[in-house]
Amino acid sequence: MISPLPLAARYTRFRDEVFSGxxxxxxxxxxxxxxxxxxxxxxxxxxxxxxxxxxxxxxxxxxxxxxxxxxxxxxxxxxxxxxxxxxxxxxxxxxxxxxxxxxxxxxxxxxxxxxxxxxxxxxxxxxxxxxxxxxxxxxxxxxxxxxxxxxxxxxxxxxAARLGRCHTPLSEMAPAHIQSMLESAAQYRLERKSLRLHRYVAAHGREQAIYQALAQTLGYRNNQQSFNVLAQRLPVQRLQKMAAEESEALLFGVSGFLESVRYEDTLPETRTYLRGLWSAWWKQRDAAQRWLQPPQALSWKLAAIRPGNHPQRRLGALVAMLKQWIRISGPLMDAGRWSQEGWRETLLSLTHDFWSTHYTLLAEGATKPLALIGESRVQEMLANVAYPLLMPERTRLWAEYLELPALLDNQKVRRAVQRLFGESAVGAAFQKKLHHHQGLLQVYEDFCLEDDSACADCPFPERLKQWA
Ligand code: SF4
Incomplete structure (x- = not known):
C-alpha cells in the first residue's frame, strides 16, 4: 500500500532500515x-x-x-x-x-x-x-x-522480559522494605567495586588505578577492555612526563586510530589535526610497533555505537582529562579534598580544540561545541570510580551517594524492573536513584542470571518474605 502521507512513508523507510539485514x-x-x-x-x-x-x-x-x-x-x-x-x-x-x-x-x-x-x-x-x-x-x-x-x-x-515469580511478594511488600533491600544490594555492589579497585591500588599505586578506572568508563559497554589495555600500556606517570602533544600522539598512535585512517579520506580541518599528531607519532612509532600488529593490536567495537560515544572521541576526552589531571585526580588521591560538585564541574567543563566539535576523524565538524564528557558519563565515573575508591575512607559519603539521580538508561535495569515489578507504579518509584539501579542490577545478576528454571527454583521470592 502506498501511503498518502509522504512523511509517514519516509518514516516507514527510516524505521525499516533499523531492521535492515x-x-x-x-x-x-x-x-x-x-x-x-x-x-x-x-x-x-x-x-x-x-x-x-x-x-x-x-x-x-x-x-x-x-x-x-x-x-x-x-x-x-x-x-x-x-x-x-x-x-x-x-x-x-x-x-x-x-x-x-x-x-x-x-x-x-x-x-x-x-x-x-x-x-x-x-x-x-x-x-x-x-x-x-x-x-x-x-x-x-x-x-x-x-x-x-x-x-x-x-x-x-x-x-519485554516476562514477569518473575518474585513479583507477587514484592507487590505485597512495604515500600520501606523494598527500599532497604535495594539499598543493601547497592551497598553490597559498591563494596565489591571498592575491593576490586583497592586491590588494584595496592598493586599499581593509587594514581594509576584512578587513571585506568576512569579510562575504562570512557569505553562504555563495548570498548572498556580496549581502554583498559591502552591505559595499562601507557601509564599515567609516563604520559605526564611528556609534552602534551607527544602524549596525545602516543595515545592515538597506540590505539591504532592514526594507522587506520587514510589521510585522503579526511576533511581539511581534520588534516591539520592529523598532521600535528603524526609529526609527534612517527618519532615514537617504532618503539610502539609491537602493539600495532595482531594479536596485540587493540580491537575496537564500533557496531551500533552512537557518534558521540565513538572511541576516537572518547580518547579525545581522555586527552583532555590528562591536561587537567591534577584537578581530576587530586580529589580522588586524598579523600579529604573530595567535593562532588567541584569534581563534576571539572569534568563537565573539559574541552579540546578538535574533539569538542568532532565525532570521529572522518566525520564533518559539528555546528556547535559538544560536551566532551556529559552528565551521564560523570555519573558513571562517580558510581564506578569515585565512590568505590573513597567510600571505605569516608563512609559518610553514603548519604551523598544515595541522593545521586539515575541518569543512565540501562537495558539490564529495564529487564530487572520488568521481571520484578512489571508495569506497576512501585517499579517506577524504584528507578529514580542511582542506588536503585545498582541494587536492581545486583539482584538481577545474583538471582535472575543464575536461575535456569524459569523462576521455579529461584530462592529470591522466599527470601524476600524474610527480609520484611
Ligand atoms: S529469577 Fe528469581 S529474582 Fe529473577 S524474576 Fe525470577 S523469581 Fe524474580
Whole structure:
C-alpha cells in the first residue's frame, strides 16, 4: 500500500532500515511474509512448542526461554535447554536458514561461543554443522512451521522480559522494605567495586588505578577492555612526563586510530589535526610497533555505537582529562579534598580544540561545541570510580551517594524492573536513584542470571518474605 502521507512513508523507510539485514520469511498459514523479529516472537511466545528432536535424533526440551536479546549477539540469552536428559545453560540463535550461521560469521564471533542451541526453519539437503569459534558443535533443531497453532500471532512486545515469580511478594511488600533491600544490594555492589579497585591500588599505586578506572568508563559497554589495555600500556606517570602533544600522539598512535585512517579520506580541518599528531607519532612509532600488529593490536567495537560515544572521541576526552589531571585526580588521591560538585564541574567543563566539535576523524565538524564528557558519563565515573575508591575512607559519603539521580538508561535495569515489578507504579518509584539501579542490577545478576528454571527454583521470592 502506498501511503498518502509522504512523511509517514519516509518514516516507514527510516524505521525499516533499523531492521535492515533482517530477512522476510514466508511461513505456511500466514498471508504476509513475516520479519525475523516476528518469527522470534513466535518462538519466544512458545508457539513452536517446547519439546523437539534435534537433527541428529536427540530429544530437546526447552526449560527456560531466557531473555530476548535486542542487542548484538545471539537472539536469546540466559536460556536452559535439556538435550538427551543433559541440562545445558547458554544462548539460543534462531535463523531462517541453517547456513545463516556461517553467512553471518557467527562461527568466528566470540559473542556466539555460549550458544547451546541453533534453531532454523530451512537448510540445505546435505548436513550442515553449527560450530562455535572453539569448534564446539552446537545442537541443531529444525523448526517445523506447519506445527504452528492456527491462532499463533507474532507479538514483538514479548521482547519485554516476562514477569518473575518474585513479583507477587514484592507487590505485597512495604515500600520501606523494598527500599532497604535495594539499598543493601547497592551497598553490597559498591563494596565489591571498592575491593576490586583497592586491590588494584595496592598493586599499581593509587594514581594509576584512578587513571585506568576512569579510562575504562570512557569505553562504555563495548570498548572498556580496549581502554583498559591502552591505559595499562601507557601509564599515567609516563604520559605526564611528556609534552602534551607527544602524549596525545602516543595515545592515538597506540590505539591504532592514526594507522587506520587514510589521510585522503579526511576533511581539511581534520588534516591539520592529523598532521600535528603524526609529526609527534612517527618519532615514537617504532618503539610502539609491537602493539600495532595482531594479536596485540587493540580491537575496537564500533557496531551500533552512537557518534558521540565513538572511541576516537572518547580518547579525545581522555586527552583532555590528562591536561587537567591534577584537578581530576587530586580529589580522588586524598579523600579529604573530595567535593562532588567541584569534581563534576571539572569534568563537565573539559574541552579540546578538535574533539569538542568532532565525532570521529572522518566525520564533518559539528555546528556547535559538544560536551566532551556529559552528565551521564560523570555519573558513571562517580558510581564506578569515585565512590568505590573513597567510600571505605569516608563512609559518610553514603548519604551523598544515595541522593545521586539515575541518569543512565540501562537495558539490564529495564529487564530487572520488568521481571520484578512489571508495569506497576512501585517499579517506577524504584528507578529514580542511582542506588536503585545498582541494587536492581545486583539482584538481577545474583538471582535472575543464575536461575535456569524459569523462576521455579529461584530462592529470591522466599527470601524476600524474610527480609520484611
Ligand atoms: S529469577 Fe528469581 S529474582 Fe529473577 S524474576 Fe525470577 S523469581 Fe524474580
Amino acid at each position: 533482517l530477512e522476510e520469511i514466508t511461513l505456511p498459514g500466514f498471508a504476509q511474509p513475516l520479519g525475523e523479529l516476528d518469527v522470534q516472537s513466535l518462538w519466544f511466545g512458545g508457539a513452536f512448542g517446547s519439546s523437539f528432536t534435534s537433527v541428529d535424533g536427540k530429544p530437546v526440551h526447552i526449560v527456560d526461554y531466557g531473555i530476548w536479546n535486542s542487542s548484538a549477539g545471539p537472539d536469546f540469552t540466559g536460556c536452559t535447554v535439556e538435550v538427551d536428559g543433559q541440562r545445558l545453560s547458554g544462548d539460543i540463535e534462531l535463523d531462517p536458514d541453517a547456513r545463516d550461521w556461517e553467512r553471518h560469521s557467527h562461527g568466528a564471533n566470540p559473542d556466539y561461543t555460549r550458544v547451546v542451541l541453533h534453531l532454523f526453519l530451512d537448510g540445505p539437503e546435505e548436513r550442515f554443522f553449527t560450530r562455535t569459534r572453539e569448534h564446539r558443535e552446537v545442537v541443531q533443531v529444525r523448526l517445523d512451521a506447519t506445527t504452528l497453532p492456527e491462532h499463533a500471532q507474532p507479538n514483538r512486545s514479548l521482547a
